Amino acid sequence: MAQGTLVTTARRRRTWSATRWRDTRDGYLFILPWLLGFVIWTAGPMIASIAIAFTDWRIVTVPHFVGLANFAALFQDPRIRVSLFNTTFYVVFGVPTHLIFALAAALLLNQRRRGIAIYRTLFYLPYITPLVASSLLWLWIFNTNFGLANWLLSLFRLPAIYWLEDPRVVKISFIIMSWWTIGGQMVILLAGLQSIPEHLYDAASIDGANRWQRFWHVTFPLLTPSLFFNLTLALIGAFQVFVQAYVITGGGPEDASLFYVLYLYRVAFQNFDMGYASAIAWLLFVVVLIVTLTQFRFANRWVFYEAELKR
Amino acid sequence: MDTSPDLLVRVTGRASLEAYARSSYRALRLVLAYAVLTGCALGMALPFLWLLSTSLKVEGTEFVFPPQWLPQPVRWQNYPDALHVVPYLAYARNTLVITVAATTGTLVTASLAAFGFARVRFPGRNLLFILLLSTLMLPDAVTLVPKYILFSRLHWINTYLPLTVPAWFGGGAFNVFLLRQFFMTVPYDLDEAARIDGAGNFRIYWSVLLPLSKPALSAVAIFSIQYNWNDFLNPLIYLNQQQYFTLALGLQFFQSEYGTQWTLMMAAAVMMILPMVVLFFAAQRFFIQGIQLTGLAGR
Numbered sequence: 001m002a003q004g005t006l007v008t009t010a011r012r013r014r015t016w017s018a019t020r021w022r023d024t025r026d027g028y029l030f031i032l033p034w035l036l037g038f039v040i041w042t043a044g045p046m047i048a049s050i051a052i053a054f055t056d057w058r059i060v061t062v063p064h065f066v067g068l069a070n071f072a073a074l075f076q077d078p079r080i081r082v083s084l085f086n087t088t089f090y091v092v093f094g095v096p097t098h099l100i101f102a103l104a105a106a107l108l109l110n111q112r113r114r115g116i117a118i119y120r121t122l123f124y125l126p127y128i129t130p131l132v133a134s135s136l137l138w139l140w141i142f143n144t145n146f147g148l149a150n151w152l153l154s155l156f157r158l159p160a161i162y163w164l165e166d167p168r169v170v171k172i173s174f175i176i177m178s179w180w181t182i183g184g185q186m187v188i189l190l191a192g193l194q195s196i197p198e199h200l201y202d203a204a205s206i207d208g209a210n211r212w213q214r215f216w217h218v219t220f221p222l223l224t225p226s227l228f229f230n231l232t233l234a235l236i237g238a239f240q241v242f243v244q245a246y247v248i249t250g251g252g253p254e255d256a257s258l259f260y261v262l263y264l265y266r267v268a269f270q271n272f273d274m275g276y277a278s279a280i281a282w283l284l285f286v287v288v289l290i291v292t293l294t295q296f297r298f299a300n301r302w303v304f305y306e307a308e309l310k311r
Numbered sequence: 312m313d314t315s316p317d318l319l320v321r322v323t324g325r326a327s328l329e330a331y332a333r334s335s336y337r338a339l340r341l342v343l344a345y346a347v348l349t350g351c352a353l354g355m356a357l358p359f360l361w362l363l364s365t366s367l368k369v370e371g372t373e374f375v376f377p378p379q380w381l382p383q384p385v386r387w388q389n390y391p392d393a394l395h396v397v398p399y400l401a402y403a404r405n406t407l408v409i410t411v412a413a414t415t416g417t418l419v420t421a422s423l424a425a426f427g428f429a430r431v432r433f434p435g436r437n438l439l440f441i442l443l444l445s446t447l448m449l450p451d452a453v454t455l456v457p458k459y460i461l462f463s464r465l466h467w468i469n470t471y472l473p474l475t476v477p478a479w480f481g482g483g484a485f486n487v488f489l490l491r492q493f494f495m496t497v498p499y500d501l502d503e504a505a506r507i508d509g510a511g512n513f514r515i516y517w518s519v520l521l522p523l524s525k526p527a528l529s530a531v532a533i534f535s536i537q538y539n540w541n542d543f544l545n546p547l548i549y550l551n552q553q554q555y556f557t558l559a560l561g562l563q564f565f566q567s568e569y570g571t572q573w574t575l576m577m578a579a580a581v582m583m584i585l586p587m588v589v590l591f592f593a594a595q596r597f598f599i600q601g602i603q604l605t606g607l608a609g610r
Binding site: 028029031035037038040044045113119124129133137138145146148180265268284288292 | 347355358423431432439443449450451456457477511543562565577580584591
């Protein structure tokens, strides 16, 4: 009898650990493609790019160790300063306005009305347009003589603007362009709005809350996780703005739209100065890391997680 | 005696006035709501409408100010012409090959990894998942240079390999994350039932989870198709012989030293956008559902 129990327990322990062993093997097999990809195309290149940043590698030449020369050059290079300024301008004014418009659009489209799906598609349409195609289109819209933008101004008897030729205006033109691509964020916010339970609004109404109060005390707090998610991805995306500037202005006029990644592209793939390009890339990484960490640090001041209430 | 409120209303006439006011207020709000919706939607569609209009104009008439919204005369011939000015069909075929190869790889390997993270218990899982999430925050630009060097050492420049092979290794952190969140919502009872029938992990992945995850898989497929169809930077770096070009690269060739052929370029752009629009229309129900259920919305 006692012996019998012992045998069963032992067997049970053995089968339990067999399952565990099998799960460990299977788990790693399942994630293996991703894990290999992470090593080959993320971790490996990141380590390699530190090493490359200490050399004068130009693809065709033999790399020499140059110490901190590339990093020192960053501080001497006026184009680094200009492109950092341009990109910061684009991030600081572009990201918040973009997010506010996306939120406004999501609120507007979160109505139960006939034909709302058509409106949603219309708002989403510019977002699925390839960036090259829309950039070429905007090049045409911002055309000084024949463009749509100056035609709209002329309707209000306003003078024509040199949207792409005036160094003071060109960055603002890029921000205006970005307002037409709110579709992606809008869809995520819309999904967030639709998952807010109806009974919370009913309860708020019974307590006498008006529309505005319902927005501030129900909608907004429950939407902050979606807003936070969007803000994080939008910041990282905005720091890497490239295609529009490459296609439309090529960085001009007078480097006024020379954004950081466009400059990185020039150094790496037009001058083939891979050592310096790696140093430039690492500076971007550090800047984005600081911004992201700061944003995460302040997240608990404004992002509301339901789970916290249950604790 | 009939003493329903209806009759009282008819007798006194007061409530009906209120009802009339209420219904006209409701009608006003309805009109206002649609006016705002239509106004904003028109604003969003304006660039696209102008694109469409320009693509149908006779060369020369696009330079009329103030702009004509309705092309006079309409020139459909711009579309066939655009196919010949640049080798458009060859570019389209190249883009299609890349998109199909990369999207297939993404669906296969991202769903495998997502299943591992969502359903299989193994040591180190949480740590690796945090690692995966942190790569979401990594700017792609940082790995641009070493990746280029790696691919040029492998003699992969001017092949589609740099644009497709990486998709077969995990298919992007964002897609793994999205699918993992979705898999988490599928009840465990189904796994247990399959396990009692003797199914292993792979069997559960293939015959239980995948068939139940069509909305999330289609959302990932759409993201991947869009990304690859529209990608500009990677083809720009890895393809530098015209016969390998994608549509995104090819569109620029309507700009030349002799000036820009706006009408033909816009026709080509419309033809590049159209497949994406059709795709979005066809799959939008799955798509929004997929995003909603994955907890991307924050819950």
